[in-house]
Amino acid sequence: MVAQSLSSLLQRATIDDHEEVLQSCNETLAKSKSDIHAQHIKVIALLKLDRYEDALRVLETGGDALKKRAGLEHAYALYKCAKLEEALEAVAGLGADRGSSHLKAQVSYRAEQFRRAAEIYEKLSQSSSPEDNDLRINSWATDAQLQWKGEAEYVRHERPSREDLESFEMTYNAACLNIAKGAFAQAEVLLNRAKNICQTSEDLSPEDKAAELLPISVQYLYVFIRQGKMEEAESLIKEISVDDIQELSTKKVARNNIVLARQAAVNPFVLYKALHETPDAIDNDRLFDYQKNALNGNSYAGDLLVQKYDGMIRSTAKALSKSPYPSTDASTNLLSVYNAAGHARGETGQRALKQLLPVLERRPNDLGLLLTVVQIYVNAGNTTSAITAVERSRRSLAEADQDARFNPGLLSVLVALYRREGRKLQIQSTLAQAAEHWRKKPEPPASLLRAAATSLLHSDDLSDLTTAGDLFRSLYQQDSSDRVALAGYVASQATLDYSQVESQLDLLPAVSDLVADIDVSALESAGIAPSASSAAAAAAAFAGARKRAASGKEGGATKRVRKSRLPKDYNPDKKPDPERWLPLRDRSSYRPKGKKNKQRAVERTQGGVVTEKADEPAAQQQQKSGGGGGGNAKKNKKKGKR
DSSP: OHHHHHHHHHHHOOSSOHHHHHHHHHHHHHHOTTOHHHHHHHHHHHHHTTOHHHHHHHHHHHHHHHHHHTHHHHHHHHHHTTOHHHHHHHHHTSOSSHHHHHHHHHHHHHTTOHHHHHHHHHHHTTSOOTTHHHHHHHHHHHHHHHHHHTOGGGOOOOSOOTTGGGSHHHHHHHHHHHHHHTOHHHHHHHHHHHHHHHHTOSSSOHHHHHHHHHHHHHHHHHHHHHTTOHHHHHHHHTTOOGGGOOOHHHHHHHHHHHHHHHTGGGSHHHHHHHHTSSOOOOGGGSOOHHHHHHHHHHHHHHHHHTTOHHHHHHHHHHHHTTSOSSOOOHHHHHHHHHHHHHHHTTOOHHHHHHHHHHHHHHOTTOHHHHHHHHHHHHHTTOHHHHHHHHHHHHHHSOGGGHHHHTOHHHHHHHHHHHHHTTOHHHHHHHHHHHHHHHTTSSSOOHHHHHHHHHHHTTOSOHHHHHHHHHHHHHHHHHOTTOHHHHHHHHHHHHTTOHHHHGGGGGGSOOHHHHTTTOOHHHHHHHOOOOOHHHHHHHHHHHHHHHHHHHHSSSSSOOOOOOGGGSOTTOOTTSOOOTTTTSOGGGSTTOOOOSHHHHHHHHHHSTTOOOOHHHHSOHHHHHHHHTTTTOHHHHHHOOOOOO
């Protein structure tokens, strides 16, 4: 009976009439609710009709048996309903066929697992298929997202080929990759080409062209803003109809770019209203993290301009309450920065610290707040207090939060502060502890291990050199093309056991090869800038040599003096008086004239006769001479009433 019903159902089914298929399924299920074949076809019909929530309800009603039979449909329904975590679990149980692989890549892309999506697309592109063009388009889009996320080392595309530039979708994605790299001039050229290809396409209807040109124009506007081409941006705004944009995410980005291009900040209340005019996108239309962070920053900046400090504190605190501390997530820590800005209430410097330090005492594990305080300290030139704040917060972290304590970003801040104060031992010990922690993890950060190993190379402790060698060896085992790791391993072990690294020397480039393209003669003629200490020593030595040469009888050339500067009775054969620079009375040839001058000369002479008059106090001599308001002062004093 079930087979006959299914056969009758399939006979009546057509590609375009999914409503009729759905009606037939309902009739069959009314007679037999457990008909798994009819349930499966009903799910497919609902998905074809874009009724994803209804399809998910049918799958839940059918139980595990239906989910197992319709695994691909179940994962797709979860993906379309924006239940990405469940969708990732569902696609993990699918096979390795092309359809399942496409869905895995799409779910990974929407869940912002771009590395996994890129790997799947690369694997799919290894065998030719009718969807090769779609694979290239999606692969370029994934690379752009990897660049935005800061994982540039996994980007596979560099420059689009001539074949890639024949499609406006491919050209547009290549432009987005250049925007992520900051190459705005190249992105402008590619966007212009994508716009022209789209406008002249014969495969698109006028409505489709208008829909495709809107996101291109929005990106074009962003490129103009970043390049400071405000006149071009203003003319482009006239071509963008924000109300015609269907996707809320694109509409919100367009609204923000238009507000920034028109510089509505002249009136902060107008700016605030414009930034909050478009509602937030949800489900699969929601913004990616890097977009959400930028737009949230604009929104909170508008809140600060209109002095909505309390509302800003409440909204950010509510969002932060959903994230556990400590968090190394960029979005969470940016919320902490905005929360700190609300607490500071527009103040900066010491006044801002006065408001923020009590908050940091209550939330020592809030890394975003901590970094805000550290930045204020650094701007004020108080590096010591910044170091104290970081060390205190790191000590407060529990044993389960050691990943946050040794987070590479947080450690880079601390190491930079240590370097400002020349604390080399603290740098070595901190990086060594971090390396010891991350070596136990399955995927340790290579940059941190390399920094720790390089720092330990400068230590005099043999155990530190051994640790540095182990770190460099593990890095080399992970990447055999890493010559820095190989050179570090050789440098660390050469003084400990040269025999272990002797065979590795041949793998390093020869010194002659490293300096082959260096022009030694050009370097010598250009000169090498010495250090401050050596330059000062050389200058002192040179000055001393010049002085000795000038004071010698035979050394140095005689300086010629113009006749106009010589006295009238100048005799070149007569030796000048060596005391001519001294005052007249200090010369040995000085003979005072007159009784007073002779008496003063005797008193100034060392070992001369001391008279009683010379020993008299100054006060007595003053009285004898009648000075200091003596008799004359009495005579000139006016009489007053007695």
